[in-house]
Amino acid sequence: MNLSVTQTIPEEVLYDLESERRVLSSMLHSEEACVEAYHLLTAADFYSPRHATIFELTCSLFEREIRPTYVELLKEGHSLGILTNPRDIEEIKFIAEHYIDDENIRYWVKRVKDKSKLRKFESFLRRSMQVLTEGKDLEAEDILMSAEEELTNLTALDVDDSIDTPADMASLGYEEVERRFLQFKEIREKYKGVLPLYGLPTGFDDLNHITLGYKPGDLIILGAQTGHGKTAFALHTARAVAVDHHSTVLYLNTEMSREQIALRWGSILSGIEHDKIRSGDINENELSIILQGYSRLRESGFYSYPCPNLTPEKAISIARKFKAQKKIDMMIVDYIGRMDKIDPRLQEWQMLEQIVKTLKMLAQNLKIVVMCLVQLNPDGSLQGAKRMKNESDLMLKLAPISRDELEENEELKKYRNPNYYLHIEKNRDGRSGVKIPIVFDLQRQVMKNAERISL
């Protein structure tokens, strides 16, 4: 029997140069296409080595926030000594001039990806054939087991997926505990018992203590009624993470203008009343304090993206772009009730549920913290709350403390001027059902833990 796998497969089954060119061309003409292809493909997915090189060059420019145009590609390629042949130039020129329709970028990306998978499959078949023809002494069971494992990796799992064996899981668990044990010991000795954070700071000591910080992959939901501090909470978090901790935050705001956001920072970082700043009723000394505040913002990792027409797809695309170019650690969506519907037939709670699911996936895929703000009903409840709670890792509610409770609750009397509760409704990684009394200074847009009165 004389069988050759490669001879029996037509070439067009294994690669599609036109799709590869269309993807590359779209990347040269559209930022959105660039974001899509950057996240979904790798150079190894391209059959043509020249296309793979162009893809790598394009991605490298994109990462450095240089718009990958034809001319930029030529410059980059020449600088790196990759363009050595006039035929390379002709190939890039051909790609740049043709197939510039990027509307179907996902379709062309999928075709490139599919062909790449088929080539891997073909290579698997060839290897299996070789094993059969050469490995006379091998056990049939071993051959089949090995082939099955390889085939499973090809079909069920993406490149990034991996399966943890019992041994992997045990090692990982022990390493994590040991690391925390040693760190805890060190902290206890050096810093007199202040718990270390494993994630980003929350901006509240008590919340830091309970959660140990916001961790990559976490979806945090913060609910509050209209006018009860959603944006103040978002910017308070952004301050803790981007200004004080110097990590990078992307802040998507669906209802405020750039000027409004910038002015809020003036209050937050100077401690001067927002109304005074807004009206300009400040003295020269205050102006100088505000300027100092803004200089801290200038040095921070806070990126703001006001987008009134935010859709889940757009949120994904923006997050991917900022992850690639600015290496964001956290994204805050303020707020999801204002996001456009994916499907107009959906009920509001269904839409919110879909958005929350999408954001959770995004947090896990990009390994960033995603915080989304939601609006509570007047009675403090949340539409679709149960489903949202299922998706979230941490669900918080911000609500004012009633006058009656302030007068009657003895526990609250142990704190200095608490006026809001930060209620931990769900915490996947620790205690929940806790109400943290905080002070929310609406005028200064500042939040902090309510101080305990020492007796």
Place this chain on the structure above:
Amino acid sequence: MVNQEKEKKRLYDETASLITRQALTNKMDDEELHFLLDLLDCVIVTGEHRAFIDLLHRWVNTSQSEDTYHAIKKVIITTDMSDENKVDASIQVIEELLCSNKNKSESKEESEDERFLDL
């Protein structure tokens, strides 16, 4: 309008390819390649630095000594086109070099005239 845009794009791509081919065949160096591609972007895409481009026209249409030519060329190709202040500074230097070239050639002409009269 659409055809005009297409033609502009074709011209842009063709010129970029031509410049890069010259670099590949060692007819220009890296610095020259980068400068020409940046200049191409200015002329066709961004439309920035009009004064600088006008000055380049004047430079290529002015006869000058070899030394002046090379001095001006050095200034031009090392100009960072993304920095407006540096472009303005280069314009000033090139203007001065062109002016001193003009003065030199005028004084040379005068001295030749004087020599002619002496004869």
